Amino acid sequence: MADWKDFCEDNKERFGQYLDALEPRTRRPSGADLQPAPVILFCPVCHSAYTSDQDLSQHLFIAHAGQHVYLRVNGAIVRDLAWTNEGIRELSLVLLGHDSASVRITASSSEANLTAKNEVSLTKHVPATMEGELRIMVKPEAGTVREFTIYCGSLPEFRCDDLDAVIVGLQDDYTRSPRLPNISEWRKAAGKVGHLGDLENRYLNGFYEYILAFGLEEDRKSAEAKGHFEEAFGRLLPFRTALAHSAQCVLGLRMNCFGVLQRSPDSSSVAAAGHFFNEPYPSQWSVPEGSKAGNPFVTYADNFMVRLVNVVVAYYAADETALWQGISALEFHSAALEKNHADKLALLKARASRNAGDTAGARKMYDLIRYHPSFGSEAEAYLNGSN
Numbered sequence: 001m002a003d004w005k006d007f008c009e010d011n012k013e014r015f016g017q018y019l020d021a022l023e024p025r026t027r028r029p030s031g032a033d034l035q036p037a038p039v040i041l042f043c044p045v046c047h048s049a050y051t052s053d054q055d056l057s058q059h060l061f062i063a064h065a066g067q068h069v070y071l072r073v074n075g076a077i078v079r080d081l082a083w084t085n086e087g088i089r090e091l092s093l094v095l096l097g098h099d100s101a102s103v104r105i106t107a108s109s110s111e112a113n114l115t116a117k118n119e120v121s122l123t124k125h126v127p128a129t130m131e132g133e134l135r136i137m138v139k140p141e142a143g144t145v146r147e148f149t150i151y152c153g154s155l156p157e158f159r160c161d162d163l164d165a166v167i168v169g170l171q172d173d174y175t176r177s178p179r180l181p182n183i184s185e186w187r188k189a190a191g192k193v194g195h196l197g198d199l200e201n202r203y204l205n206g207f208y209e210y211i212l213a214f215g216l217e218e219d220r221k222s223a224e225a226k227g228h229f230e231e232a233f234g235r236l237l238p239f240r241t242a243l244a245h246s247a248q249c250v251l252g253l254r255m256n257c258f259g260v261l262q263r264s265p266d267s268s269s270v271a272a273a274g275h276f277f278n279e280p281y282p283s284q285w286s287v288p289e290g291s292k293a294g295n296p297f298v299t300y301a302d303n304f305m306v307r308l309v310n311v312v313v314a315y316y317a318a319d320e321t322a323l324w325q326g327i328s329a330l331e332f333h334s335a336a337l338e339k340n341h342a343d344k345l346a347l348l349k350a351r352a353s354r355n356a357g358d359t360a361g362a363r364k365m366y367d368l369i370r371y372h373p374s375f376g377s378e379a380e381a382y383l384n385g386s387n
């Protein structure tokens with residue numbers, strides 16, 4: 001199958017810009033034959049995906065009302081890093097669960113200090129013709145300091161090809177002999193590229209966190225690994241390089257944040273998983289000619305994830321033998337005990353049983369996920385409708 005690796009070779013020029021800009025979220029192509037690009041907004045805390053700022057704001061207030069600080073830039077909620085090529089029309093700081101915070105706003109030629117309460121507009125503290133890097137430091141009365149960076153217009157240097165080559169080499173080392181990565185070795189390897197800027201460091205550190213998390217998981221330190229998987233996701237989410245998208249898809253699939261799977265190439269088996277987990281039954285996906293199993297990602301991915309993606313392809317290919325053999329291999333996999341994976345597996349078995357006309361089997365599986373935030377409504381509808 002034309003998979004992710006081929007896609008990278010064929011579409012190198014499509015990755016001209018390496019950071020997600022805020023603008024495509026609001027701009028729609030006007031031509032009748034153009035489909036609007038899917039708008040995906042990610043919760044800055046848990047990375048779940050939303051299609052409108054309103055839904056995301058509501059989710060933030062309901063799910064993360066405890067204590068959180070975030071920025072709203074030109075109508076978009078920003079976790080800690082953003083890039084706008086249209087200047088800053090709106091900049092607001094939102095404090096959830098904090099009474100007040102001291103704020104420092106630094107641009108290349110100005111600095112402002114103030115105290116903020118609840119939600120406050122910071123627009124007047126930003127130079128009218130802002131260009132370059134804007135930094136905002138927020139120090140709540142209690143709690144940790146949060147730092148935000150917004151790039152206006154120009155972006156700093158980012159040697160994507162050179163950095164990617166270093167990262168792929170380090171990941172390959174890990175694949176050959178899995179062990180906890182060493183940050184000094186990573187820095188030394190990246191030194192070949194030259195002195196790294198903040199953005200380049202963030203990219204490298206994001207991938208370091210990614211491999212570190214897998215290493216910890218390999219050492220059966222799951223709780224520690226979870227924090228590093230989340231850290232990797234947060235650091236890599238603003239990047240739109242092929243390598244970053246691949247890591248985001250692995251992480252999204254692991255953490256059941258399926259919205260991000262829309263960033264995979266259309267014809268790759270990762271896109272099959274995107275359709276499967278984002279769309280209700282019966283979702284459709286056409287298996288491309290010459291589809292072959294294997295690791296479809298261009299980043300390191302764990303064995304459970306690679307198998308899962310291939311089993312989903314077998315589901316769409318209606319290859320019953322490969323499907324049920326794949327499902328049973330996944331069930332016996334040590335990772336299957338993990339709650340997120342068990343839920344995905346239950347959905348897969350429920351739908352496979354349903355297609356095979358095994359109502360009892362489908363009911364049994366749907367029953368396991370009837371209260372799941374993403375799969376629950378499908379399960380509930382089946383349980384109420386079937387007999």
Ligand SMILES: [Zn+2]
Nearest residue numbers: 043045046047
């Ligand atoms: Zn959230």
